[in-house]
Amino acid sequence: MHNISAAAGTGRENPRKRILFLSAVQLHPALKNDTIKRLHKRSAFTGRAGYIFKERSENAMPNEYDNDVFFSQYARMNRSKGGLAAAGEWHQLKPLFPPLEGTAVLDLGCGYGWHCKYAADHGAARVLGIDLSEKMLAQARLKNQDEIIQYRLCALEDYEYPENTWDIAVSNLALHYIEDLAQVFQNVWRTLKPGGTFLFNIEHPVFTSGVHQDWIYDEDKTPKYWPVDDYFRPGRRVTRFLGCEVVKQHHTLTQILMGLLGCGFVLEVVEEVQPSGEMLQLPGMQDELRRPMMLLVRAGKHV
Ligand SMILES: C[S@@+](CC[C@H](N)C(=O)[O-])C[C@H]1O[C@@H](n2cnc3c(N)ncnc32)[C@H](O)[C@@H]1O
Helix, strand or coil: CCCCCECCCCCCCCHHHHHHHHHHHHHCCCCCHHHHHHHHHHHHHHCCCCCECCCCCCCCCCCHHHCHHHHHHHHHCHHHHHHHHHCCCHHHHHHHCCCCCCCEEEEECCCCCHHHHHHHHCCCCEEEEEECCHHHHHHHHHHCCCCCEEEEECCCCCCCCCCCCEEEEEEECCHHHCCCHHHHHHHHHHHEEEEEEEEEEEECHHHHCEHHHCCEECCCCCEEECCECCCCCCEEEEEEECCEEEEEEECCHHHHHHHHHHHCCEEEEEEECCCCCCHHHCCCHHHHHCCCCEEEEEEECCC
16 A cells, blocks of 8 residues: 555646645655655646656545644644644534434544544444544544544545435534545535534635735734635645645635535534634734634535
8 A cells, every 4th residue: 555656657647646646655654754845846836746656545635644744743733732622613613513412423534533532422323533644543543532433544535425324424624625525515415314414614715715825914924914816716725834835625615505505405504713712812813803714514414
């Protein structure tokens, strides 16, 4: 699975191959970080990558969470150390969970597994957390183990979404890494049982269409405004996050909400996250009231 197969071409004949090449490089434990970075640059930004590696996923986008530098920064974030209570969205997301007692819960992009454990602790009968990152799953197995939770290394794009299987699908801050969001929505619709709930938190379109996902600053480095550009051009955005170049996918509000409605979902709740009163005391948090960063949606399969 981790084999580097061969220097087999440029990938130009199929743009997706360049992307696949990145995710495979990230997965290869023997590659040093600087090598990974150099290869990233060549492939993602100049398109001149000269190698094709065996890839684990046919469809997934590159995932920075297995990059050592990125992962170690992510591990320092409050949400990684403090779990749900330290996550800026939790005060709004928590009340949106449907009753969990006896349910089967699927977590898409589960990361450290905080939401899986929350579901287990609140009576879920069975939980499956899937994620593309080995490093994130290693933390999930360490910090959020439970006999009813299963963690599985799998891209959202590759999961089989068995029909009428889950009562609840939850996804926190993973869907803005998905290029074909409409396809994931359709798959979630299929895999939910009738009456099931899809609850997710995705980076807000105002945030994902932010230029480099950063403020424009004045001379004394105070954020002046949040620049939005190319809003109606969905797709790939290269951003800087935790000191690394990270590829995210911008989806417009229409695509997100109409995508759900088009599958047959009923929109039950749509909320934009604002910091809690407590969080507002933390440095820099007042600026989070100047533009939305996260969009919460609860959608039901009311059939
Ligand atoms: C910001 S973290 C959120 C983790 C977790 N849901 C939470 O809220 O703590 C995003 C997660 O999405 C995962 N991810 C990104 N792209 C993915 C994909 N295509 N398939 C599965 N997981 C993916 C990353 O590996 C990472 O664990």
